[in-house]
Amino acid sequence: MKHLLLVVTALFFLNSCASKKEVLYLQDIDTHGVGTIDYQSATIQPNDILKITVESLSPEAALPYNRSVAQGNMPRDLELMRLDGYVVSLNNTISMPVLGELSTRNKTTRELEEFISNKLISGGHLTDARVDVRLINAKVTILGEVNKPGTFTYTEQNMTLLQALGLAGDLTINGERKDILMTREVDGVRKVTHIDLTSAEFMNSEYYFIKPNDLIVVNPNNPKVKSSGFIGNVGTVATVISLVLSITILLTR
Incomplete structure (x- = not known):
């Protein structure tokens, strides 16, 4: 026994x-x-929130293309940045000041930076546009x-x-x-x-x-x-051993 x-x-x-x-x-x-x-680099998806900053050698010239004048080098809380960010629609678009609706379909953040920068320069908006796009959610x-x-x-x-x-x-x-x-x-x-x-x-x-x-x-x-099934915890183990012992005692009498 x-x-x-x-x-x-x-x-x-x-x-x-x-x-x-x-x-x-x-x-x-x-x-x-x-x-x-x-x-x-992941492609931008619907419901992504983007922080987009447009800069120029002349800061005043870039202001109309930024959603908030608070953007810049000042440190900001991440939650506030999300509230002020650009939410990508289910149609894979965002709406920027002056530029209007832009497509984000099949673009990474880097590719969107280049796309916006080229649009600003080719459209005569800015001659030296620098664009930064970050996914913040x-x-x-x-x-x-x-x-x-x-x-x-x-x-x-x-x-x-x-x-x-x-x-x-x-x-x-x-x-x-x-x-x-x-x-x-x-x-x-x-x-x-x-x-x-x-x-x-x-x-x-x-x-x-x-x-x-x-x-x-x-x-x-x-x-x-296996342990969460038949033998799940110490109490279950004790019960199993007790049952085995009881059967053994009965059989050996």
Whole structure:
């Protein structure tokens, strides 16, 4: 009976343990992690909020093309910047002072900068226009087996998947590192991919850098799934062991 108790306890712990290969990140980084980084700029999407600043050697000449005279070098609260920003319509357009409605379709922030600058110069508005466009409401949602699930706003132009997971406090020990689910919506099309964080191969893919509105889901690993089922907690384990012992006593009488 004593040996049976030890066997049951051992089986429980073996069933709930994750192996080293299931836990460590980027195990083959020496062979797959070396290479040229392909920085990617996301195209502007509907509901994006853009901060657009037009500058000139003559500050007064650029004022009519800025939404607020408060724009400039003064530090501003991010929430105030969003309220004063340009919201991209569902038709992929924004409306700027003087210039009117402009299309943002299939353009990155850099391409929109060039487009507005050329329009200002070719239209005779400014001879030395300098335009800065920033996306100020980029966000990523991270759910599942992470320490701080939620939706996170960021202002970096390029943020990696690992940096995004860092915002969520990293995966818990129960997170499935070999099958991170990511959904991405671009121009009305949803893409779904699965990423193995134990391998560095994803660092050479289009999913190394996240894009605004990405959804990242970390599912529980097999030990977590198993432990949340038949053997979910210490109380359940005690009940199972007690039941086994009771049956054993009855059978050995």
